[in-house]
Amino acid sequence: GDSVTQMEGPVTLSEEAFLTINCTYTATGYPSLFWYVQYPGEGLQLLLKATKADDKGSNKGFEATYRKETTSFHLEKGSVQVSDSAVYFCALGTSNTGKLIFGQGTTLQVKP
Amino acid sequence: DAGVIQSPRHEVTEMGQEVTLRCKPISGHNSLFWYRQTMMRGLELLIYFNNNVPIDDSGMPEDRFSAKMPNASFSTLKIQPSEPRDSAVYFCASSLGVREKLFFGSGTQLSVL
Numbered sequence: 001g002d003s004v005t006q007m008e009g010p011v012t013l014s015e016e017a018f019l020t021i022n023c024t025y026t027a028t029g030y031p032s033l034f035w036y037v038q039y040p041g042e043g044l045q046l047l048l049k050a051t052k053a054d055d056k057g058s059n060k061g062f063e064a065t066y067r068k069e070t071t072s073f074h075l076e077k078g079s080v081q082v083s084d085s086a087v088y089f090c091a092l093g094t095s096n097t098g099k100l101i102f103g104q105g106t107t108l109q110v111k112p
Numbered sequence: 113d114a115g116v117i118q119s120p121r122h123e124v125t126e127m128g129q130e131v132t133l134r135c136k137p138i139s140g141h142n143s144l145f146w147y148r149q150t151m152m153r154g155l156e157l158l159i160y161f162n163n164n165v166p167i168d169d170s171g172m173p174e175d176r177f178s179a180k181m182p183n184a185s186f187s188t189l190k191i192q193p194s195e196p197r198d199s200a201v202y203f204c205a206s207s208l209g210v211r212e213k214l215f216f217g218s219g220t221q222l223s224v225l
Binding site for chain 2: 042105
């Protein structure tokens with residue numbers, strides 16, 4: 001079945017460091033891919049998305065490129081801030097249903 | 113719009129009691145999802161509705177769990193009887209439909225003692 005695999009956390013970085021959170025997926029057809037972020041005590045919020053191969057989603061300095069050949073959607077940011085500390089979820093949405101399948105989440109902690 | 117509204121925000125109950133979680137989706141959204149989040153299992157989809165009709169309930173753990181959506185602006189998730197292993201954060205989310213982004217509520221933190 002369809003699935004999403006994320007790198008295990010926690011990821012601990014110093015402020016202004018480069019961030020990569022790996023995400024790979026297994027799906028039939030042509031899914032849409034998403035990154036959601038969850039701040040402490042809150043629900044998930046959409047960070048960015050890409051709907052077809054080679055699309056790049058970007059928001060708030062974060063980027064991810066839909067790579068069909070490697071079935072990946074890695075999240076990157078060039079310079080993280082303390083306020084980026086949160087849990088990040090990779091997800092895929094299939095074309096036949098409305099549901100999203102989420103990865104396990106990766107906790108990011110950014111230290112000053 | 114106020115976003116997806118869930119109630120209660122926190123629920124503490126004793127094993128064996130009935131628990132009802134409530135959700136009001138964003139007006140105009142036609143898809144509604146119930147998720148459960150735990151440290152061990154991460155974020156699990158329990159059930160989702162499209163136009164008030166349950167489409168996939170394969171994630172509902174067992175018969176103790178039931179969900180309804182009597183109209184486009186309200187849904188409930190009921191656990192009867194509740195057990196300590198049901199302790200988790202339960203999220204409701206809504207969307208405009210297929211391939212559209214989900215809007216999550218703030219969740220209900222359920223503790224079953």
